[in-house]
Amino acid sequence: MLKIDNLKVSLEEEEKQIIKGLSLTINSGEVHAIMGPNGSGKSTLSSVLAGKAGYTVDSGKVNFDETDLFETEVEERAALGIFMAFQYPIEIPGVGNMNFLRTALNSQRKTRGQEELNAADFLKLVREIAKDLEISDEMMRRPVNVGASGGEKKRNEILQMCLLEPRFVILDETDSGLDVDAMKLVSKGVNKFSSSSRSFLVITHYQRLLNYIVPDFVHIMVDGKIVKTGDKNLALHVEETGYKDFL
Amino acid sequence: MTDSYEVREVIDKETLSAVKSVGETYKYGFATDIETEYAPIGLNEDIVRLISKKNEEPSWMLEWRLKAYKRWTKLKQPDWALLKIPKIDFQDQYYYARPANMKERPKSLDEVDPKLLETYSKLGIPLTEQKKLAGVIEENYEEKPQDRKVAVDAVFDSVSVGTTFKEELKAAGVIFCSISEAIQEYPELVKKYLGSVVPISDNFFACLNSAVFSDGSFVYIPEGVKCPMELSTYFRINAENTGQFERTLIVAENNAYVSYLEGCTAPQRDESQLHAAVVELVILDDAEIKYSTVQNWFPGDENGVGGIYNFVTKRADCRGKNAKVMWTQVETGSAITWKYPSCVLKGDNSSGEFYSIAITNNMQQADTGTKMIHLGKNTNSRIVSKGISAGKAQNTYRGLVQIGGRSQNSRNFTQCDSLLIGNKCGAHTVPYIEVNNSSARAEHEATTSKVDEDQLFYCMQRGIGEEDAVALIVNGFCKEVLQALPMEFAMEAQKLVAISLEGSVG
Numbered sequence: 001m002l003k004i005d006n007l008k009v010s011l012e013e014e015e016k017q018i019i020k021g022l023s024l025t026i027n028s029g030e031v032h033a034i035m036g037p038n039g040s041g042k043s044t045l046s047s048v049l050a051g052k053a054g055y056t057v058d059s060g061k062v063n064f065d066e067t068d069l070f071e072t073e074v075e076e077r078a079a080l081g082i083f084m085a086f087q088y089p090i091e092i093p094g095v096g097n098m099n100f101l102r103t104a105l106n107s108q109r110k111t112r113g114q115e116e117l118n119a120a121d122f123l124k125l126v127r128e129i130a131k132d133l134e135i136s137d138e139m140m141r142r143p144v145n146v147g148a149s150g151g152e153k154k155r156n157e158i159l160q161m162c163l164l165e166p167r168f169v170i171l172d173e174t175d176s177g178l179d180v181d182a183m184k185l186v187s188k189g190v191n192k193f194s195s196s197s198r199s200f201l202v203i204t205h206y207q208r209l210l211n212y213i214v215p216d217f218v219h220i221m222v223d224g225k226i227v228k229t230g231d232k233n234l235a236l237h238v239e240e241t242g243y244k245d246f247l
Numbered sequence: 248m249t250d251s252y253e254v255r256e257v258i259d260k261e262t263l264s265a266v267k268s269v270g271e272t273y274k275y276g277f278a279t280d281i282e283t284e285y286a287p288i289g290l291n292e293d294i295v296r297l298i299s300k301k302n303e304e305p306s307w308m309l310e311w312r313l314k315a316y317k318r319w320t321k322l323k324q325p326d327w328a329l330l331k332i333p334k335i336d337f338q339d340q341y342y343y344a345r346p347a348n349m350k351e352r353p354k355s356l357d358e359v360d361p362k363l364l365e366t367y368s369k370l371g372i373p374l375t376e377q378k379k380l381a382g383v384i385e386e387n388y389e390e391k392p393q394d395r396k397v398a399v400d401a402v403f404d405s406v407s408v409g410t411t412f413k414e415e416l417k418a419a420g421v422i423f424c425s426i427s428e429a430i431q432e433y434p435e436l437v438k439k440y441l442g443s444v445v446p447i448s449d450n451f452f453a454c455l456n457s458a459v460f461s462d463g464s465f466v467y468i469p470e471g472v473k474c475p476m477e478l479s480t481y482f483r484i485n486a487e488n489t490g491q492f493e494r495t496l497i498v499a500e501n502n503a504y505v506s507y508l509e510g511c512t513a514p515q516r517d518e519s520q521l522h523a524a525v526v527e528l529v530i531l532d533d534a535e536i537k538y539s540t541v542q543n544w545f546p547g548d549e550n551g552v553g554g555i556y557n558f559v560t561k562r563a564d565c566r567g568k569n570a571k572v573m574w575t576q577v578e579t580g581s582a583i584t585w586k587y588p589s590c591v592l593k594g595d596n597s598s599g600e601f602y603s604i605a606i607t608n609n610m611q612q613a614d615t616g617t618k619m620i621h622l623g624k625n626t627n628s629r630i631v632s633k634g635i636s637a638g639k640a641q642n643t644y645r646g647l648v649q650i651g652g653r654s655q656n657s658r659n660f661t662q663c664d665s666l667l668i669g670n671k672c673g674a675h676t677v678p679y680i681e682v683n684n685s686s687a688r689a690e691h692e693a694t695t696s697k698v699d700e701d702q703l704f705y706c707m708q709r710g711i712g713e714e715d716a717v718a719l720i721v722n723g724f725c726k727e728v729l730q731a732l733p734m735e736f737a738m739e740a741q742k743l744v745a746i747s748l749e750g751s752v753g
Contacts, residue, residue, distance in 0.1 A: 050708050053700065078710035090705035094723030100709075103719060108710035143723065160709060 001199050002026040002049075002168055007060035008224075009041075009048050017058065018044040020224035026168070029196040033210055034203050035235060036221035037243045042203045043087065045221075046172045049201075050084040051077050064168065078104075079111035083166035085157040087173040092144040097156070100144045101126060101163055108164060129162045133189050151182035158189040169193075171202045175209035187212030207239035222246050275543065279366045279485050283404070286343035288488075292316060295458050298343050302427040302461065305434060315447040315457035322451045328585055328614035329643040329675055333519070335556065340521060341489040342459045344404040359409050366403070366483065396476040397508070398423055400464045402493055403483050407462045412476065419475050421505075422467040426494050429465035436467055440498050444527035444564040444591070452523040452558040452585075456492045460525065463493035468503035468534075477733055479508035482524075484544070484555070490521035497527070499534035501567065506537040508736055519547070519582060523558045532567030532594070537575070539732050540588075541740055544580035546747070549638070551610030554582025561588035565597035565623075573600040574617065575731045577740040579747040582611060587645065589618035592626035592657075602731040603632045604740070606721075606747050607640030607672070616646035616677075621654040621687070630661040633725045635744075636672035637751035643675040650687040659689040666724050667697045668717065668751045718745035 002025070009019040018041045026032050036042050048055050049062065051074035062069040064080060072080070092100065106116040117125070130140055133155045145153050154174055161169055171190070175183055190213050194200065202213055210218070210232060218234040219226045220243070227246045228234065286297050295316045299309040324335070346360060398412035400423065407425030416423050422433060430437050447457045464480040484491045499505055509526075522544060528536050538561075547554025557580075563572040574588040590599025601617040619628035628648065636642040648659045665674035676693050698720055706716035722729065722741055729737050 050704075052704050074704065074707040075710050075712050078708055084708055086705065086708075090699075090701050092702050092705070092720060092723055094726035095719055100706075100719070103715070104706070104709035104711055107712065107715065111710065164709065 001028050001065060002201075003063045005061045005063075007045075007048075007062060008058040009044060010056045010058055012054050012056050018055075018224055019048070021060070022221075022225055024219065024226065026199050026201065028167075028199060030217065031194070031200045031202065031213065031215045032217045032219065033215035033235060034201065034219045034221050034226075035205070035207075035238055037247075038205075040221045041224040042221055043172060046084055046170045046201070046203055049170060050074065050082065075107065076111065078164075078166075079108045081165075081167035082170075083161050083164060083168070084170040084172060085154070085161060085174050087176060089145050089153040089157055091146045093146055095144050097140050097142060097144055098123075098126065101160065104160070105163060126159075126163060129159050132162075132192065133159055134185060135159060150177035151179065154178060154182065154186055155189070158186050158193075162189060162193050167198050169198065169200050171200060171204075171213075173203055173205065175204055175206060183209060184212060207235040210235045220246050275545070279362060281360070281362050281485070282347040283344050283485075284347045285341045285489070288341055289338040290316075290342055290459065294342050298459055298461055301343065301345075302430065304427075304430055307434075307438065308430055311442070311447070312458050315454055316459075318448045319451070319454040319458055322448075322454055324451050328645070329641065329677070330583055330585060330612050330614050332556070332583060335521065337455075339488075342492070343461055344485075344489040345461075346403065363401075363403060366485070398476055398478050400425060400478075400480045401483070402462055402464070402480060402491075404485050404489060404491065407464070416475070416478075420469045420472050421474050422465065423478055424465055426463040426465045426496060427461070429496075433465070433467070436498065437465070437496070440527065440529050441494075441496055442527075444529060444562050445525050445560050450560060453525050453560040456494060456523050456525045456560070459490075460492045460494035463495045463524070464497075465495075466497040466505060466507060468497075468499045468505045470500040471502045472500075473503070474505040477506050477508060479510065481510045484520060484522065488518055488520065490523065492522075493524045495524070495526040496529075497536060497538070498529045499531060499536050501532040501534060503531075503534045504536075506733060507539070508733060509538070509540045510543070510736075510739075519554055519556055521556050521558070522581075524560070526559070526561040526588075528561075528563035528572060530563060530565045530567060530570040530572055530594075530597075533569045534567060535571040535573075536563065537573045537733075538563070538588075539736055540574075540576040540578075541732075541736055541743065542576065542578045542580050542584070543743055543747075545582075546580045546609070546611050547582040549609040551582065554611075555580065556583045557581035557586065558583075559586040561586065562591065563589065563599065564591045565594050565599060565626075568594040568596055568623070570594045570597040572598075573602070573731065575602040575728065576604070576615075577728070577732070577736075577743065578603070578605040578613060578615060579743045581613075584611075584613040584615050586615045587617055589620065590628060591620045591622065592628065592654075593622045594626075595623040596625045597623055598627040598629075600629045600731075601631070602728040603644075604635070604725045604728045604744070605633070605642055605644075606635045606744060607637070607642045608747055608751055609638040609640060611638075611640045613641070614643040614645055616644045618647040619649065619659055620647075621650040621657040621659070624653070624655040624657070626654055626657045628657075628659045630659070630663070631727050631731075632661075632663045633728055634663075634665045634674055635668070635721055635724070635748070636665070636674050637668035637748055639671045641673045641675070643677060645677045645679075647679040648681070648689050648691075649679075650682045650684050650689065652683045654684050655686050657684065657687045659687075661689070661691045663691070663693040664724070665693075665695040666721065667695065668721075668748065714745075714749065717748055717751065721745075721748060 004024040007022045010017045220228040400410040544555035605613045634642040
């Protein structure tokens, strides 16, 4: 599904290389976790995959199925089925959650040449998902992420994911700032959503999230490269000994 | 969740599809090919006499105009606004233009030239009594908001071409007609109120208007009457090199209520054109007027060629106790906007509100805001201004809050937010606050922000294209003001917000 081939990425403004030759293949139905110390380039990787401005791709390539990702606009990547759950979800004052969700969903459907979803079907769909994630009507009426707690924001990200039904999901430190209950709720949403045709890239500092979202592969990223790949036990090892073995 | 959500949802959908469907930026730029009769070019006493004669006015009206003209010749064009105004040659334009076949006032809409009717229908303003104004409710939409009637007075260049629902309004006691007709039919009312809010010599442009205004609307709501429908006037400048000077007078007697809407467009031309209007509102005891404007005059092209120079004096006089007025404006057009809809809060417990969205893109300039003059006791005012600048545009909020010595326990709240798109535009806030009573309270809040890259990225990562994302974010920024508009206009306004910002990103 996703094939990253010897990717090198610099910050646009500083000419400082952050990702220094990273290769990774993710197949349908797989859950990959990337762990690593601060500044190893994890978040840069997710930003580059989603298409955020401010980075220069020095070399290498990323294919999503047959599509060259770097030839594709941000919103086109979204319509192809790439979704990133933000580490810090963005507030958009004055724009109602429902409005935002419907606009996003129908924009994607339009790009894909599908018919737009009518108001009734849309409402039904959103309410079902919101109920699962214990998101109240009151919160759905609020402007996007405005006045929401950290946990609410993260749940909102998962709601967006469930609604937009992407095939490839990047969870960028989704566990940061969550208490155990919130993490369970978020993980429940993710696990319910996962299927053999969907893949996940879970970026995290800590192993604890991986108790709930169990990875098929764990990669340790240090200084812009993957230095070790293993199964879920690798994460447990890191939890015990830290990253010093890999530095 | 359903109701409010679904209303917004239609609006939103409209916004997005409008952005896509509009090929050129200014979709009202067409001209109507119609034989037009002009007064000779330039301005002098004879022109003033001619306009008065064309309108078959009584002599008191002519005297009034001549007095204004004499005064105007002694006034200087003001230059205190933060605007670069090219020199206007007041002798090099026409002050009166009307379609030739409007010489005889049409007795009913059936007699109006089909070409004119077609112009208005192209603008989305059906001059028929069955339809709504600029209907934007979708067929497949389940919970249709109740169809509301809107009466329209259509002003084309210097004359009113027709007013709808006149009879139905008359039955309710409401007078809604062109001001030229009112001068003939209701001279006592006009004499009593015309110039009583904005005196002849108020300012340079108001004075010019007093001399040469050719038409406009007149509304009179008698005591205790709640106007049974929305009233609206639609101004269209068509003739070349011609100024439009309309005059609007609205009087709400004790306990009366009316909501009035005003819309404006003009063809796309290379020469700039002058528009200098005066609007006077008189509000008596316990009465209320809501006045909404969606101003979309041609803004000039991206290099600043052409466009309307919009110099407008609007003032509401809350003469009675508990009188209420609410100005809502969405200013997206014009090359230059100079406009300060004001509230004089004379009556005790009277209140004035001003909600404004001013959008400037490319080379547009706007200097706009309000004046809240608190004279009575326990008066309240509220100002919410949202300025959006893109391209190389300059956008200034200028506002005065004045609380007089006898105005006990009066309150003002001002919120002034500016949004910048790109880094070549400017936003300025110039608030004047004068408080002469120690029991008064005036609050002012101001913010300036940029359309945030992170917000754009977030929207786009969810699949929303860049221009749609900007439209969404800006509409969110303006929400408080959009909510103050009657629903028909809110939808139009949201579309306009999106359209006027086209090409402002990327």
